[in-house]
Amino acid sequence: MKELIRNKSFVLGFIFGLIIIGLLNKFTADFSQVVTWHCYRELYGFPFLQYERCDGDITYTHLYWLGVIGNILFAITFSFILGLIFKSIWSKFSSKNLK
Numbered sequence: 001m002k003e004l005i006r007n008k009s010f011v012l013g014f015i016f017g018l019i020i021i022g023l024l025n026k027f028t029a030d031f032s033q034v035v036t037w038h039c040y041r042e043l044y045g046f047p048f049l050q051y052e053r054c055d056g057d058i059t060y061t062h063l064y065w066l067g068v069i070g071n072i073l074f075a076i077t078f079s080f081i082l083g084l085i086f087k088s089i090w091s092k093f094s095s096k097n098l099k
Helices: 002-006 008-031 065-093
Strands: 033-035 039-044 051-056 060-063
Touching: 002 008, 008 039, 008 065
Parallel strands: none
Antiparallel strands: 033 039, 039 051, 051 060
């Protein structure tokens, strides 16, 4: 595991995965604005809903803790897998036995 964390291509893939998930969260915040009969709702979170805000006649905010935990676990898992893919591809291209 220590070798994996020290591998630059794995770390690059892991950070790239976190950036992708962060951008997807940002874009869901921009595109998930809903107008209902009593308020203007904004929903945040990818892939799970983690925050909801409503402004209008009724004003409230709600933080969904299971969504926050699910999004964190999803981001770590996705980034770990992407890091392994980066490491695998990088090792194939940097192999001395490449013909």
